[in-house]
Amino acid sequence: MPQHGVDDFLDTLSQIGRSGDATAADRVWQLTTAFFEHHGFDKLIYLDAQPGALTMLTTLPAAWIGHYQDNAYARIDPFFSQCCTSFRPVSTGVAYADRHKGLTAAQRTLICEASEFGIHAGFSSTLRLPGAFGVAGWNIGSSLSGAEVDALRADREDALRLAARHVHDMLICVQGACGAQALSPRETECLVLLAQGQRTKDIARTLGLSPAAVELYLRNARNKLGAATREQAIAIGFARGLLSPV
Structure with a gap:
């Protein structure tokens, strides 16, 4: 499998993890977004939902997040109903909507509206299937066209999924070390x-x-x-x- 700089990326992740720095989670995410953007994927959603705790990190604009919340889109988001139910990568975004025949009208509306915020094409990478320990996964998206994303996936999808898995493990490590802090x-x-x-x-x-x-x-x-x-x-x-x- 071509590495596409993954080895260097993972080495830097490990250095951050060993630092014991209170800002380690910030640094992991900054490094991650830069790495994926370098490979053409600038629209990231990372989700780790466990009983009593939820971590979500994203590069999506605040306007889309607010719109998503206002419309309670989490109830119908196909990322949960179709992507996170299998470890097999699933194509995501408006560029691939026609491939998913089981989408409801409301789900298609969600996907079309997301495209207005630059979320055009991508793929899922599930880390933990829904169950007693919650669910975890990535929506690795891009503002590029479907054809461009298809070419990128054919060349480096395995390497990117490997990187995503290690980021998940590192975030668990550094967040556990730092501990959750309540906001004032x-x-x-x-x-x-x-x-x-x-x-x-x-x-x-x-x-x-x-x-x-x-x-x-x-x-x-x-x-x-x-x-x-x-x-x-x-x-x-x-x-x-x-x-x-x-």
Whole structure:
């Protein structure tokens, strides 16, 4: 199997894991998004849902995450009903919608709307089938066309799935080492207002804080949630029930 830089990627992951750094989860995700983007896959969703705990990391825009939550799309998302039920990779995105004859009208609407946010084509990589220990997997997506993604998959899908598996293992390792941290009331307030579309200066005015203080609270929230970006912090906040859709 051609490695496509996977060996170097895994070596760097291991170095991060051995560092014992409190920001290790952030660094793992930053490295992961850069690696997959280099290979043409810039729309990532990583999900690890266990009893009593859920980790979700994504590169998708906050606008799509909010739209997804507003419409309660998790109830009908074919990623759960069709992709995570098998270890076999399943083609995802609007480019492949016609291949999936069992999709409902609502599911097709979801997929078409996702394409408006740049999610055109990709494939799933299931890590743990649904059961007593929850479910875990990736939607490894791209803004490229279906034909371009087909060519990439033919050349490097196995290598990318191997990388995705190791990222999953490393995230479990570093998150377990760091432990979950609760958000403070101020951190939660700032994140809620950010999810509602307010900018730093607006949040500062709403809460009677300085913009610098808001930046600090948002940075602390992001670090505690293991998010590489503010958008990812919002996504994790939604997934853990810390935030509610507007």
